[in-house]
Amino acid sequence: MPNTDLPSEQAADFRRVLARWYKQHARPLPWRETRDPYRIWVSEVMLQQTRVNAVLEHYARFLRKFPTIVSLALAPEADVLAVWSGLGYYRRARMLHKAAQFITAELDGVLPSTSAELRKLPGIGEYTSAAIASIAFGESIAVVDGNVERVLLRLTGRPEQATSESKRFVADQAAAVVPQRRSGTNAPGDHNQAMMELGATICLPRGPLCLQCPVYDFCRTRGEHKTEAREKMRSRRVAYLLHQRKRGSAIEVMLHRRPTDASLMPGMYELPELPMDGVEEYTPTLRVRHSITNTNYYVEVFTADKTLLRALPLSIREYEWCRLGQLADLPLTGLARKVLRRLHLIASPGVRMPQPETMMRQ
DNA sequence: GACGCGTGGAC
DNA sequence: TGTCCAAGCGT
Known part of the structure; x- marks a missing residue:
């Protein structure tokens, strides 16, 4: 050298x-x-x-x-x-x-x-x-x-x-x-x-x-220094479920808490994931892109009905109902936070929340 | 030393 | 649409 x-x-x-x-x-x-x-x-x-x-x-x-x-x-x-x-x-x-x-x-x-x-x-x-x-x-x-x-x-x-x-x-x-x-x-x-x-x-x-x-x-190189090419991005489609209910005057949304021993985002809350083959006939309520390291996720969110609920991979007891008012205080994954914001179920910075009665999303 | 760990904005 | 990231750390 x-x-x-x-x-x-x-x-x-x-x-x-x-x-x-x-x-x-x-x-x-x-x-x-x-x-x-x-x-x-x-x-x-x-x-x-x-x-x-x-x-x-x-x-x-x-x-x-x-x-x-x-x-x-x-x-x-x-x-x-x-x-x-x-x-x-x-x-x-x-x-x-x-x-x-x-x-x-x-x-x-x-x-x-x-x-x-x-x-x-x-x-x-x-x-x-x-x-x-x-x-x-x-x-x-x-x-x-x-x-x-x-x-x-x-x-x-x-x-x-x-x-x-x-x-x-x-x-x-x-x-x-x-x-x-x-x-x-x-x-x-x-x-x-x-x-x-x-x-x-x-x-x-x-x-x-x-x-x-x-x-x-x-400088010895002045713009001629090479930077290595990187690995190509992958794409993947994923589907999530939006399921809400009323409890008194409060509205709740169904979330999944990731296992505390997961290597990826342990203990954090996300929307219930749906298998892609269960949503073929449906029109998504929301589409977002979400990129994680090497993968672009093309995310579709579907409003719950009986068929979609049956398609959930876990027993219904494994999910948790969370009040909309407390979503901002939960450790949400970035994707869950993005989706819930996009649906106006949690406040974006600087945006006043509507009254609870008007908040139920279809 | 290599690998796993997240994200959203710019283009 | 897909590409490319950014002031690392722990194992």
């Missing part, structure tokens, strides 16, 4: 140019308006493998409901999952909750302030410990996420490789350009965020915007 390192004498220039660019172009994101370590922590966990837009929809609501580590620790896990509903990777929410309980019980409710200590908490790995330590506490430690890796490989011209040697190389490069701690500013935290911001807004996976790049002069 040729020596692809950024010349070390250029590191200071690189830092300066990047810092100036970041000061001018940083997006105004809510977790950049605070130094509260808890809020930084929540944002970093939410941002794991998740787009900024999706996080924005959940971040404020999560912090309104759980404004402190202690309030999070004291909450039932189902409440935490309910607020997390739609963000995906629900294990993150469970681990965040567990970590908050540990911090409350063992650490006097205070989040550790070093990457080494943070690294020991559930859900906080190599990246997240460095991100919190640098952004919230000013520790001089480099973060390496997908953005930083892509940026550094392109800058140095080293090809993409999923080897430990390549990982080592990227980590070394990142460490070589991260600034020292200095009083009065947060140079390490700002630098780390700048590296990620560059990857997220300029050095895009496909079609990087090299003409706008502040560190074009430092």
Whole structure:
């Protein structure tokens, strides 16, 4: 392997140019308006493998409901999952909750302030410990996420490789350009965020915007760096049942709670699934697309009748009736949440709910 | 080291 | 319609 390192004498220039660019172009994101370590922590966990837009929809609501580590620790896990509903990777929410309980019980409710200590908490790995330590506490430690890796490989011209040697190389490069701690500013935290911001807004996976790049002069590849093609998407049709009943003045909808030992979304609520061959003759009440990793689900929702109820794969006792008024407090799967919102059975943000009497859907 | 774990928006 | 994702972690 040729020596692809950024010349070390250029590191200071690189830092300066990047810092100036970041000061001018940083997006105004809510977790950049605070130094509260808890809020930084929540944002970093939410941002794991998740787009900024999706996080924005959940971040404020999560912090309104759980404004402190202690309030999070004291909450039932189902409440935490309910607020997390739609963000995906629900294990993150469970681990965040567990970590908050540990911090409350063992650490006097205070989040550790070093990457080494943070690294020991559930859900906080190599990246997240460095991100919190640098952004919230000013520790001089480099973060390496997908953005930083892509940026550094392109800058140095080293090809993409999923080897430990390549990982080592990227980590070394990142460490070589991260600034020292200095009083009065947060140079390490700002630098780390700048590296990620560059990857997220300029050095895009496909079609990087090299003409706008502040560190074009430092780059060995300038748009010629290849990114691997990915696996093809699959498509699948699935059907779900919408079944409602009245109990007094309340309306209830029938849901299925996934087994608590399921590997996928354990303990979360979804609409009852119907076998596709049971719905051939029916017209769906609702169609939505739902994509999970490698699969586009083309989802159809059917309003219940006797025949459809007989087609259910489980005994009727295995389902649960849930009041419409409490749906928003349940740990719903993202799909269930999307469907129930689309049908106006739970409030979308900013939408006033109609009165219960008018809510029964056909 | 490879794999499983979710999502909705942009195009 | 189908494609491509995004600031990882734990096992």
